[in-house]
Amino acid sequence: MQNGWKRYRPKFLEHSEQTSGMYKTLFNFRRLWKQSIVITLAVALLPLFTLAAVDYAISRKAIESELALRTTRLVSNLRRSLTSYLEERVFALNFLILDNSFEQLSDEHRLKQLLENLKSGLGEWYDLGLIDHTGMQVNYTGPYNIRGMDYSGQDWYKNLQYKDQETYHDAIAMRSNISDVFLGFRMTPHLVISVLHNDHQGRHYILRAGLDIQQLSDILSHHAELGDDDDAFLINQEGIIQTPSRHYGAIMHQFPLPVPPFSEQTHGVEGQRSRVIEGRDHTGREIVTGYAYLAGTPFILVVIKQKDGMAVETWRTGGNLLLFLVGSVLTIVAVVVGICTYLVNSIHQADQNRLASLHQAEFANKMASIGRLSAGVAHEINNPLAIINEKAGLIKDLFTFRKEYAADQRLIGLIDAIISSVDRCATITRQLLSFARNIQANIQTLHLRKVVNEVLEFQTKAASARNITLDVDIPEELPEFSSDRGKLQQVFINLVNNAFAAMKEGGRLSIRSRLTDDGARIVTTVRDTGCGIPPENLGKIFDPFFTTKGGSGGTGLGLSITYGLVTELGGSIDLASTVGVGTTFTITLPLNYHADKGDAQ
Amino acid sequence: MRVLLVDDEEELVATLAERLDMRGIDATWASEYRKALAIVEEQEFDIALLDVRLPEINGLELKRLIEARRPAMKFIFLTGHGSEEDFNACSAESGKDYYLIKPVQIEVLVAKLNEVCQGPGEQG
Numbered sequence: 001m002q003n004g005w006k007r008y009r010p011k012f013l014e015h016s017e018q019t020s021g022m023y024k025t026l027f028n029f030r031r032l033w034k035q036s037i038v039i040t041l042a043v044a045l046l047p048l049f050t051l052a053a054v055d056y057a058i059s060r061k062a063i064e065s066e067l068a069l070r071t072t073r074l075v076s077n078l079r080r081s082l083t084s085y086l087e088e089r090v091f092a093l094n095f096l097i098l099d100n101s102f103e104q105l106s107d108e109h110r111l112k113q114l115l116e117n118l119k120s121g122l123g124e125w126y127d128l129g130l131i132d133h134t135g136m137q138v139n140y141t142g143p144y145n146i147r148g149m150d151y152s153g154q155d156w157y158k159n160l161q162y163k164d165q166e167t168y169h170d171a172i173a174m175r176s177n178i179s180d181v182f183l184g185f186r187m188t189p190h191l192v193i194s195v196l197h198n199d200h201q202g203r204h205y206i207l208r209a210g211l212d213i214q215q216l217s218d219i220l221s222h223h224a225e226l227g228d229d230d231d232a233f234l235i236n237q238e239g240i241i242q243t244p245s246r247h248y249g250a251i252m253h254q255f256p257l258p259v260p261p262f263s264e265q266t267h268g269v270e271g272q273r274s275r276v277i278e279g280r281d282h283t284g285r286e287i288v289t290g291y292a293y294l295a296g297t298p299f300i301l302v303v304i305k306q307k308d309g310m311a312v313e314t315w316r317t318g319g320n321l322l323l324f325l326v327g328s329v330l331t332i333v334a335v336v337v338g339i340c341t342y343l344v345n346s347i348h349q350a351d352q353n354r355l356a357s358l359h360q361a362e363f364a365n366k367m368a369s370i371g372r373l374s375a376g377v378a379h380e381i382n383n384p385l386a387i388i389n390e391k392a393g394l395i396k397d398l399f400t401f402r403k404e405y406a407a408d409q410r411l412i413g414l415i416d417a418i419i420s421s422v423d424r425c426a427t428i429t430r431q432l433l434s435f436a437r438n439i440q441a442n443i444q445t446l447h448l449r450k451v452v453n454e455v456l457e458f459q460t461k462a463a464s465a466r467n468i469t470l471d472v473d474i475p476e477e478l479p480e481f482s483s484d485r486g487k488l489q490q491v492f493i494n495l496v497n498n499a500f501a502a503m504k505e506g507g508r509l510s511i512r513s514r515l516t517d518d519g520a521r522i523v524t525t526v527r528d529t530g531c532g533i534p535p536e537n538l539g540k541i542f543d544p545f546f547t548t549k550g551g552s553g554g555t556g557l558g559l560s561i562t563y564g565l566v567t568e569l570g571g572s573i574d575l576a577s578t579v580g581v582g583t584t585f586t587i588t589l590p591l592n593y594h595a596d597k598g599d600a601q
Numbered sequence: 602m603r604v605l606l607v608d609d610e611e612e613l614v615a616t617l618a619e620r621l622d623m624r625g626i627d628a629t630w631a632s633e634y635r636k637a638l639a640i641v642e643e644q645e646f647d648i649a650l651l652d653v654r655l656p657e658i659n660g661l662e663l664k665r666l667i668e669a670r671r672p673a674m675k676f677i678f679l680t681g682h683g684s685e686e687d688f689n690a691c692s693a694e695s696g697k698d699y700y701l702i703k704p705v706q707i708e709v710l711v712a713k714l715n716e717v718c719q720g721p722g723e724q725g
Contacts, residue, residue, distance in 0.1 A: 382681030382703045383610055389704035390616035397623050397707075426704050433702065 010341050011543070012348035026351050033344040040336045045329060052325050059321075067305060068276045071290035074225045075276075075303045078232055079292045081219050086297060089193055089211060090176045092122055097197040097207045105130045105139060105207065112141040118209070126190050126210030131157070133204050142210065151208075160196045160206065178297045181213055181234075181242040181251065189213050189242075189251050217243045229306045234299040235259065242299060248281075256282040260291045260300065352543070360561050367490070378429040385425050392418040431457060446485050448513055448522060449474040455492040459500070468503060471510040478513060478522060481591040487565045488589075494562040495526045495585055502530025502583060516588075521571075524587045532579040541575065602718055603645065606630040607637045607663065608652040608679070613703075620707055626714065634658045634666075641670050647718050650710075653680040675717050679703060 012029035096114055097105070104110050115128040127142020135152025151157045156177050179192040194208045220232045220243055234242040239255040241248065248256055260277060277289045286307035293300050396415040399405040405412075449472075456463075456470060463470050492511075499509050513524040533541060540546045542563040566573040571589040604626055608614040614630040621628035629644065631637035634655055649667060653660040664676050681703040699717060701710070 379681045383613070386681065386703035386705070387610060387613045387616070389706075390613055390620065393707050394616050394620050397620050401623050422704055423706070426702075430702055 010345040010348070011540075012345060025348075025355070027347070029344055029348045029351075032347075033340060036340045036344065037337055040340060041333065044332050044336060048325070048328055048332070052321060056321055064278075067288055067307070068278070068290075070225070071276050071288050071303055071305050074223070074230075074232070075290035075292050075301060077225065078220065078223055078303065079294060079301050081223070082216065082234075082299075082301060083294055083296075085216065085219060086178060086193075086294070089122065089209075090178070090195065090296075092118060093193055093195045093207050093209055094176070097195050097205075102130075102132075102199060102203060102205050105205070108139060108141065111139050115141050115209075124212035124214055126212055128210075129208045131194075131206040131208055137208075156192075156194060157206070160194060176296070178299075180236045180240070180298050183252065184210070213243060227305065229308070231302075231304040233302055234294075235302055236298045237300065248304070255302070257289075260289065260302070262293055356560050356564065360564060363561060367486075374432040378432045381425070382429050385422055385429070389419065389422045389426075392422065443482055443484055445480050445482055446488070447480045448478060448488075448524065449476065451485060451488050452492055452511055455489055455496060459496055462500065463509070466500075466503075467506045468500065469508045471508060471512075473510065473512040474524075475513070478515060479591060481522065481589070483569055483589065487569055491562050491565050491569075491587065492526075494558045495587075498558060499526060499528035499530060499583070502532075503528050504530075520591055522589050522591065524589070525584055526587070527582060527584040529582040532581055532583055533575075533577040534579055538575070538577065542573075602714065603627045603647050604629070604714060605637065605640065605646045605649040605667075607632075607634065607649065607655065607660075609633060609655050610652075617710075621711070624707075624711055626711070634663050637663065638666060638670070641667050646671065646674055648675045648677065648714060650677050650679055650714075653678050677701060677713060677717060679705065 010033075012033065096118075100110065100114070105114075111128055111130065115125060118125045118128070127140065127144065129137050129142070129146070130139040131151055132138050135150055135154075135157055137147055137149045137151065140147040156179055160175050160177050175196040177194045177196075179194070181189050181191045183189055190210050190212050192208060192210050194206050196204055196206045198204045216234070220234070223232065226232055231246045231248060233245040233248070235255045236242055237259065239259045241251055241253050241255050244251060260275070275291060277291075279287065279289070281287050281304070288305045288307065290303040290305075291300055392415055396412065396419070399408070399411060399415070452472060452474060456472065460470070462468075496509065503509070507529045509529075510527045511524065512527070513522055515521070516523055537546075542559050546560075563573055566587055566589075569589060571587055573588075574586045575583060576586075577583040604621060606614045606618055606621075606628055607630070608617075609632055611632040614632060618628040618630040629640060629646070631640055634657065649664070651660040651663055655663065660678050660680075667674060667676075677699045679701050699713075701713065
C-alpha cells in the first residue's frame with residue numbers, strides 16, 4: 001500500500017527544489033499545486049454551495065406554503081361538513097315547526113312522536129321543547145321535567161326576539177339559533193338548536209331541541225385529511241373549547257391560545273373563508289393554525305398542524321440535496337486534485353527536462369572547451385617534446401654509431417630514460433589529442449571496442465590503484481557501425497565512473513558486447529560488483545538530480561545525461577540491480593543510426 | 602632513399618635529418634616553404650615529410666606545390682596538433698596511415714618511410 005502510494009506520488013511533492021542559482025526551477029511546485037487546487041476548488045464549489053443554499057431555502061418555503069395550503073383546504077372542507085351538518089338539523093326543526101301548528105306541538109304525544117322521528121332520522125337528538133311568545137316552555141319531551149320553565153330572561157331567547165323585531169316581517173319565515181355547547185344536568189356535552197316561527201295568527205313560538213355533539217366530534221376527528229399529529233376542534237367566541245381536542249385541553253376548558261380575530265375572509269367570501277396563522281403554541285412548538293368562523297353559529301373551527309411533521313419532509317428533501325451536494329463535492333474535489341496534480345506534475349517534468357538539457361548543453365560546452373584547450377596544450381608541448389626526443393635520439397645515435405661510448409651502459413641508460421620519459425609524455429598528449437578529436441567528432445564509422453578502450457585508457461591507473469579488475473569482452477568480429485563517437489564515449493565514461501563510484505576495493509567491472517540475433521543491434525552490458533541500487537530507487541535512477549552520493553559531489557545528472565545520450569543515439573538503456581551484489585546496465589544500440597536529431601545541435 | 606624534411610622548427614628538422622643520415626637515408630631539410638620549393642627544383646626526392654602547420658602555408662598546400670613539380674613524389678605528414686581538421690584533411694589527402702603525430706620514434710619513422718616508398722606507390 002505504501003509502496004503503491006510511493007509509486008504514484010507525484011515527484012514534485014518530494015523533490016526539494018533549488019530556488020537560486022543557475023539551475024533554479026521555474027516555480028515552487030508544491031505551492032503552485034496547492035494554489036491551483038484551492039483556487040479551482042473555490043471557483044467550482046462556491047456557486048454549487050450558493051445554489052444548494054438557495055434551493056434549500058426555496059424548497060423549504062415551498063413546503064411551508066404547501067403546508068399552509070393544506071391547512072386552508074382542510075379548514076375549508078371541515079367548515080363545509082360542519083355547516084351542512086348543522087344546517088341539516090336547523091332545516092329539520094324548521095320543517096317540524098312549519099308542518100305542525102302550535103296546537104299540534106302543544107300535544108305531548110305529538111311532541112314525543114316528533115322526537116322519536118327525529119332520533120330515527122337524524123341521530124343524536126336529546127330532547128324537544130315548545131316555548132310560547134311569553135318565553136314559557138309550554139310543552140317538553142325528554143329526560144327532564146322542565147315543562148313550565150320560563151326562558152324570557154335568557155340571552156338566546158332575547159336574541160331571537162330582538163332579531164325578530166328589527167328585521168323580521170315575513171309571516172311564515174323563521175329564525176334559528178344555535179347555542180354554545182354546555183354540559184346540562186346529565187353532564188354530557190350537548191348544544192341546543194332553537195327555531196322561531198310566526199304563524200298566520202301573528203303568534204310566535206319557538207321549537208327548542210337538544211343535540212348530542214358526538215357526531216360533530218366525529219366529523220372533526222375522523223376527517224380523512226387529518227394527520228396523526230393534527231388537531232381539529234371547535235371553540236366558541238370566548239375561547240371555550242367545544243369539542244374534544246388532542247393537545248389543547250378538554251371540553252369546556254379555556255383554549256390556551258388567543259382567539260383568532262374575526263375578519264370577512266374567515267366568514268363571508270366564498271372559497272376564502274379560512275385563514276392561516278403561523279406561530280408557536282403555549283408549549284413553544286411551531287404550529288400552523290387555520291381557522292374559520294362558522295356562519296350562523298357561535299363556533300370557530302380551529303385546525304392546528306405541527307411544523308414538526310413538516311420538518312420530516314424538509315429533512316427528506318434536504319437530505320437528498322445534501323447527498324447530491326456531498327457527491328458533487330467529492331467528484332469535484334477528486335477531479336480538481338487529479339487534474340491539478342497531473343498538470344503540475346507535467347510542468348514539473350518539463351521543467352526538470354529543461355534543467356537537464358541546460359545541464360547537458362553546459363556539459364557538452366565544457367567538454368568542447370576542455371577539448372580545445374587540451375588540443376592546444378598538446379600541440380604546444382608536442383613540438384618541444386619532439387625536439388627533446390630528436391636531440392636525445394641523436395645523442396644516443398652518436399654514441400651508438402661511433403662505438404666509443406657504446407659500452408657505457410650508464411650513459412646509454414640516462415639517454416634511454418630521457419627517451420622513455422618523452423614517450424610517456426607523448427602518450428599523454430596523444431590521448432589528450434584523441435580525446436579532443438573525439439569530442440568534436442560527429443557521426444562516423446567506429447568500432448565499439450576501440451571506443452571502450454579509449455575510455456578505459458584513462459581509468460586503468462585508477463583501477464589498478466583500487467585493485468579493480470577490468471574485464472572487456474568485445475569481439476573483434478563485431479561490425480563497425482555509424483554513431484557519434486563523442487556521445488558514445490561520454491556514455492561509457494559516465495557508466496564506468498558510476499561503476500567505480502559504486503565499488504569498493506577489489507571489485508570487478510565487466511564490459512561485454514554481443515550482436516543481437518537479427519544482427520541489427522549491438523547489446524552491451526556494463527556490470528559492476530558494487531553496492532547495488534535499492535528497489536525503491538530503481539525507477540528514479542535516470543531522473544535528473546537524483547543522487548545517492550549526497551555530499552560527495554554527485555550532481556545527479558550523470559545517468560540522466562547518459563539516458564539522454566543513448567536515446568539520442570537511437571538506442572535504449574536498462575538496468576538490473578541487487579543490493580550488495582552489483583548493478584548491470586544494458587545498452588542496446590542500432591547498427592544503422594541516422595542522426596536526424598543530432599544534426600540540430 | 603632520398604627524403605625531404607620540411608618543418609619550421611629548425612632544431613627538430615636538422616636533428617632529424619642527421620639521425621636519418623646515420624641510418625643511411627639521404628635526408629635534406631628546409632625550415633620554410635620557399636626554400637623547400639627551391640630545393641625540390643634542383644634535386645629529386647623519393648618522399649617528403651611535411652609539417653602540417655607551417656608559417657604562411659599549410660602542409661597540404663605545400664604538398665600540391667611540390668607535386669606540381671615532382672608528380673612521382675610520395676608524402677608523409679607530421680604534426681604536433683591532433684585537431685579534427687588536420688586529421689580529416691590529411692586522411693583525405695594521403696590516407697590515415699601517412700599521418701604521424703610528434704614526437705615520433707625514429708624507428709617508427711624509418712619503418713613508415715620504407716613502407717611508403719616501397720609500397721604500392723602506383724595507386725596514388
